[in-house]
Amino acid sequence: MIPDGPGVEPAGTTPRPDVGLSPPPSPVPHDSGDGVTTKPASELCSTEQSGSRPAAADQGDSTTNHVDPISTHTFAPGALTRVRDRCERRRSATKGGNDFCPFPTVTAKPSWIDQQFDWQGRVLVEKDQQSGAKPLGCAWFIGDVHGDLVGLLAALEFIRSQKEYRDHDIIVLLGDLIDDLAESHEVLAEVSERLQRDERLLVIAGNHDVALEYCDERGFGASVDPSDFSRYLQQLWECEESIREVSHRLARSFIEYIANAPVALFLRDGTIVAHGGVPHTDMTQKVLQENWGELPEVWSDFIWARLHPRAKRRIAVTGTRSRELGAADFHAFTEVMGTKLGFKPTRMIRGHDHIDERFEIYGGPWKGAVLTINSMSWKLPREIGVDGPRDPCVAQWRPNEPIQPYVIKLDRAWRAGLQPGSLA
Ligand SMILES: [Mn+2]
Numbered sequence: 001m002i003p004d005g006p007g008v009e010p011a012g013t014t015p016r017p018d019v020g021l022s023p024p025p026s027p028v029p030h031d032s033g034d035g036v037t038t039k040p041a042s043e044l045c046s047t048e049q050s051g052s053r054p055a056a057a058d059q060g061d062s063t064t065n066h067v068d069p070i071s072t073h074t075f076a077p078g079a080l081t082r083v084r085d086r087c088e089r090r091r092s093a094t095k096g097g098n099d100f101c102p103f104p105t106v107t108a109k110p111s112w113i114d115q116q117f118d119w120q121g122r123v124l125v126e127k128d129q130q131s132g133a134k135p136l137g138c139a140w141f142i143g144d145v146h147g148d149l150v151g152l153l154a155a156l157e158f159i160r161s162q163k164e165y166r167d168h169d170i171i172v173l174l175g176d177l178i179d180d181l182a183e184s185h186e187v188l189a190e191v192s193e194r195l196q197r198d199e200r201l202l203v204i205a206g207n208h209d210v211a212l213e214y215c216d217e218r219g220f221g222a223s224v225d226p227s228d229f230s231r232y233l234q235q236l237w238e239c240e241e242s243i244r245e246v247s248h249r250l251a252r253s254f255i256e257y258i259a260n261a262p263v264a265l266f267l268r269d270g271t272i273v274a275h276g277g278v279p280h281t282d283m284t285q286k287v288l289q290e291n292w293g294e295l296p297e298v299w300s301d302f303i304w305a306r307l308h309p310r311a312k313r314r315i316a317v318t319g320t321r322s323r324e325l326g327a328a329d330f331h332a333f334t335e336v337m338g339t340k341l342g343f344k345p346t347r348m349i350r351g352h353d354h355i356d357e358r359f360e361i362y363g364g365p366w367k368g369a370v371l372t373i374n375s376m377s378w379k380l381p382r383e384i385g386v387d388g389p390r391d392p393c394v395a396q397w398r399p400n401e402p403i404q405p406y407v408i409k410l411d412r413a414w415r416a417g418l419q420p421g422s423l424a
Contacts (some may be wrong), residue, residue, distance in 0.1 A: 138396065143372070178209060285419075347369045358373065
């Protein structure tokens with residue numbers, strides 16, 4: 001493990017907007033009959049009109065409605081039972097040492113990705129409809145998971161139980177599947193199994209994912225901190241072979257998978273999707289090159305860069321990982337991409353920064369153009385605040401409509417009852 005250095009996520013110092021987000025309003029449940037109680041859109045509008053918009057405090061220009069105000073949802077008992085069952089099955093499979101389904105190999109890319117997107121190196125660009133591709137109907141986003149099996153399962157259950165969810169929708173994981181919470185192995189096993197089953201799941205590389213390393217001489221390591229998962233994998237050398245072998249093979253297949261995973265999506269309605277940020281201004285000439293998506297110095301900003309929630313500009317410090325962009329730097333990139341792609345990005349959905357409320361809509365100079373979401377249902381050890389459950393956040397995208405974040409209200413006692421013991 002390489003200790004604190006460039007690219008390390010600062011513990012508990014998540015950047016905040018000018019105005020803190022007030023807690024989401026308590027949901028007024030409406031049984032949708034599908035196991036999830038929801039809050040109808042009309043209530044969101046009335047919240048907005050009353051002037052007490054709960055999430056998008058300091059939106060700046062209120063005419064720029066890129067992201068919907070927050071909507072909170074409560075799980076019905078049936079959904080909670082399904083998540084608990086799935087969670088317990090996954091845990092006992094891991095304990096039994098037979099929980100191994102490797103990540104798909106590079107050559108096994110599902111055909112739906114190529115039907116829907118063009119690859120520009122590590123970047124996916126939604127195909128033009130003139131090419132005959134079916135337009136993307138709806139995409140769902142899951143933010144950072146960080147070894148929280150319950151958060152991942154709750155997010156997946158929530159999305160799949162939405163009335164608007166269709167089988168051809170895609171679910172995008174915004175990266176950072178591992179580290180921090182105790183169940184990185186279980187999270188990877190869950191994701192790899194779903195990928196092998198050909199679910200329409202897209203995993204985008206996060207900084208913790210790409211930082212995990214393996215070599216025959218030294219075993220596992222990580223160029224990020226915290227890196228609990230690589231430590232856990234190293235400790236397994238002391239364990240019996242059946243347990244060790246399964247975890248090590250899963251982790252090595254993940255490393256290979258992530259080394260070829262997309263780092264960003266560009267959707268034709270102007271939405272950028274990535275874990276961190278976008279290439280900084282010093283990369284403009286390289287972004288204009290044909291092979292831009294193959295250049296690590298360009299695409300690493302999608303994984304590592306941060307978007308400063310208040311700044312207009314930040315200096316592009318060349319050669320470091322944790323570069324920061326302000327709103328004007330972001331817009332400079334969108335201008336360049338507009339020329340390059342023929343459509344101009346206007347908004348972004350991402351993870352990377354950890355927020356106690358598990359979502360943040362950037363106001364001030366950003367004018368609501370950026371949504372950050374996390375899907376951890378528990379406080380991370382490096383986060384400040386009261387220890388215990390959090391409400392994970394997911395988001396829904398439909399072309400040319402505001403992105404809709406959903407805070408999934410989990411029963412606190414239920415969540416606490418699913419807290420795993422130490423894996424070691
Ligand atoms: Mn993260």
